[in-house]
Amino acid sequence: MRRGNLFVVSGPSGAGKGTLVARLVREVPDAWVSVSVTTRAPRVGEVDGVHYRFATDEEFDRLVEEDGLLEWATYGGNRYGTPRADVEEHIARGDQVILEIDVQGGFQVREKMPSAHLVFVEPPSLEVLEKRLRGRGTETEEAIATRMEAARVELSRKMEYDVRLVNDDLEEAVRALTGYVDEQAEETRG
Numbered sequence: 001m002r003r004g005n006l007f008v009v010s011g012p013s014g015a016g017k018g019t020l021v022a023r024l025v026r027e028v029p030d031a032w033v034s035v036s037v038t039t040r041a042p043r044v045g046e047v048d049g050v051h052y053r054f055a056t057d058e059e060f061d062r063l064v065e066e067d068g069l070l071e072w073a074t075y076g077g078n079r080y081g082t083p084r085a086d087v088e089e090h091i092a093r094g095d096q097v098i099l100e101i102d103v104q105g106g107f108q109v110r111e112k113m114p115s116a117h118l119v120f121v122e123p124p125s126l127e128v129l130e131k132r133l134r135g136r137g138t139e140t141e142e143a144i145a146t147r148m149e150a151a152r153v154e155l156s157r158k159m160e161y162d163v164r165l166v167n168d169d170l171e172e173a174v175r176a177l178t179g180y181v182d183e184q185a186e187e188t189r190g
């Protein structure tokens with residue numbers, strides 16, 4: 001039976017993961033993006049169940065206890081996790097499953113599912129990263145500082161990922177990501 005593939009997309013906050021993954025799902029028909037659970041507060045325009053499943057600390061605790069998460073991590077003082085059942089179901093269905101998660105989560109996925117493909121999205125520079133984060137207009141100055149600090153740690157682990165792509169020119173980065181997913185998927189698509 002046809003089985004899908006699992007892809008992890010990580011990289012510093014503001015590198016453009018969300019933008020790239022949104023383009024990927026438009027261009028690769030069997031791509032499916034997991035919706036994470038988070039204890040972070042919704043941003044303006046974020047819809048529960050679409051961008052994230054927003055949860056209380058107690059709800060998140062319960063998911064961890066029930067072993068309902070494939071991986072989870074704390075980022076910027078909030079917890080984020082990948083619901084396990086949906087991911088397993090979509091892989092079984094033959095989809096190209098995409099997890100947009102931080103590097104701590106990326107390495108947990110590699111441990112549990114060694115066949116996962118790990119993609120690291122890099123910004124052209126730290127200066128550009130900070131500009132993008134500020135330009136997005138979603139974070140306070142304090143949150144930007146926390147994210148820039150996390151970015152340095154995340155970037156220090158990029159060589160442990162299977163592939164790296166620099167998101168400078170958006171169209172070029174979209175082509176690189178869709179090309180990689182298609183290439184890995186080809187064998188299992190049948």
Ligand SMILES: Nc1nc2c(ncn2[C@@H]2O[C@H](COP(=O)(O)OP(=O)(O)O)[C@@H](O)[C@H]2O)c(=O)[nH]1
Pocket residue numbers: 010011012013014017018036037040071072073075080081082100101102103104105106
């Ligand atoms: N480990 C893990 N990280 C996640 C998950 N969902 C999102 N993240 C990561 O958490 C970090 C913060 O996400 P978010 O608050 O949405 O900020 P943004 O990435 O700047 O839009 C990013 O690095 C996300 O990739 C998840 O389910 N698990």
Ligand SMILES: Nc1ncnc2c1ncn2[C@@H]1O[C@H](COP(=O)(O)OP(=O)(O)O)[C@@H](O)[C@H]1O
Pocket residue numbers: 011012013014015016017018019020132133135136167168169170171173
């Ligand atoms: N190649 C690019 N060139 C310029 N701006 C970009 C590019 N890719 C993304 N952006 C912008 O940078 C900001 C951060 O992108 P986003 O996808 O939210 O990053 P992430 O999901 O990694 O936190 C957004 O405002 C987005 O529109």
